[in-house]
Amino acid sequence: MSTATIRLMQPENLAEVTRLAEKESWNYSQDVIKALFEYSPEGSFIAELQGKVIGVAMGFNMSEEEAFGGMWIVCKQHRGLGIGTRLRQKVEEYIGDRNLGIFSVAERVVPNKRLGFTVESWKVRHVSGTIATEKIKLSEDCIVSAFPSQGVQFDALIQYDTKIHSIERERFLRVWVEGKSTTTLVAMSKADEIVGYGVIRRDSNNTTLLGPLYGETSAIIKTLLVSLMGKTTFGETVDMWVPVGSEILQELLTENKNTLKVHAEFTRMFYYHDVKAPRKKIFSIASGAVAHHC
Template identity: 25%
Template sequence: MADALTLRTMTRSEVDFAVGLAADEGWNPGLSDAGCFHAADPEGFFIAELDGRPVGVISAVRYGGGFGFVGLYIMVPEARGKGYGIRLWRHAMAHLEGCNVGLDAVTEQEATYRRDGFTSYYRSARYEGVGGGETPEGVTALDGVDFERIAAYDRCCFPGEREDFLRAWLKAEGARGFGVLDGDRLTGFGVIRPCVSGYKIGPLFADDGDVAERLYSALIATIPGEPFYLDVIEPNAAAMELAGRHALKEIFVTVRMYTGGEPAMEKDRIFGVTSFELG
């Protein structure tokens, strides 16, 4: 049966299928995530087929600067435990040869990834809240901010260049974004997007807790009464304080892991992770 397994790059429409599997698993993806994900690296999404039937998916996105990220690793239940998953994994990792590869692992799988050469660096926690409140002063709609400023800020907070992804993410249907400017200087920005259930904030990048607070308030003011989710890295104490100050409920945690050491990025500016699937 293993010889009947086919591994290949997904088409754009098959990325929709992969995100649908993520929804079935309860990962609550964004409604426009598939198009944005594909824009990051059209060659970085892989599907396993058994006798022409899809049985597994994975993303292995190559960013600029020699950085890659693995996510969306899902086998359909009836194909698990048969060796198909590891073949798909190895196929995807070959796409990232030469990269420092990152992923966000659920804690139950941390040991598995360690055996495959990944090292754990820090935890992230997903928090849940309910939207509402007033838009604070001093924030501006992100579509009025020059994209190059946004991309430059993003490069401080992410290990690789991802401008194609970022352009798609900011323009995704239903997404709302805000920035804070100090004169001509961007001091932070954030995005909120509709998901299968509620909304997710990500990224939320800011110079300090005060800027993050303003952006957070502006984002949740757009969704009164709706549930939202924010993924916070534990090394950023100010981000953890923001979650605590607003009495957000912790849902689950992941572990950030890398194959080639922790890359340089300003974690004290990361108040909300962009996506557990793509980093």
């Protein structure tokens, strides 16, 4: 058993947690880790040994019934000493009896079942590269405007997001959509109703993340996608986390086969029951780093 101390993460730990994530090949920028921490400081734990951060685990209580897990990392030289188990216990104490969900890499699906994640749900793919938007056919199903704008304030965005996600997540969205390097676009119907929205943000690693991106129809999703890509520079690489089975993704991969690649696939898993989501209305989730969110 290691003598490492397990305690709540503090703002001054963010840089060291980021270095640990990078060292262990978790592609999390400090900006994303900061957003996660600000969303759930009471569910963010570190393992510390001789003043050095050697492990981290994060949990996020979404409602009285639902919770999701984020990072769970222990540096290689300190594995097998029970540190990961102690970190996980802290997260479990924080979430209580809630239905915990995660996104799991393929090789962890079976071990995660032994840890209590008995329900397998849908999968997402990590996709990155450049997109030739001129090849995307658009129709005039909506009007896209920047958020916030007249008639589209935060309460309205929350209401639409909750329709998709099924769980109200105001605290997360305030952190995710209001960053200095973030652009949020909202799609409005001719009746002035929100019919989709999308977010694009640049993190401290100079990575451009595209998501979440939701829309009531494929045409609306495509319009938002083209509008969001218009906020990037020519040839800029974007990162996306897209549900498996997305017809729009397949179309993009076909049209951009030399510049857009699938890197990995992850399975959504839960303790007790699946949390349903209208996948046809979801083009991309916030990020694999924010795996507890659509």
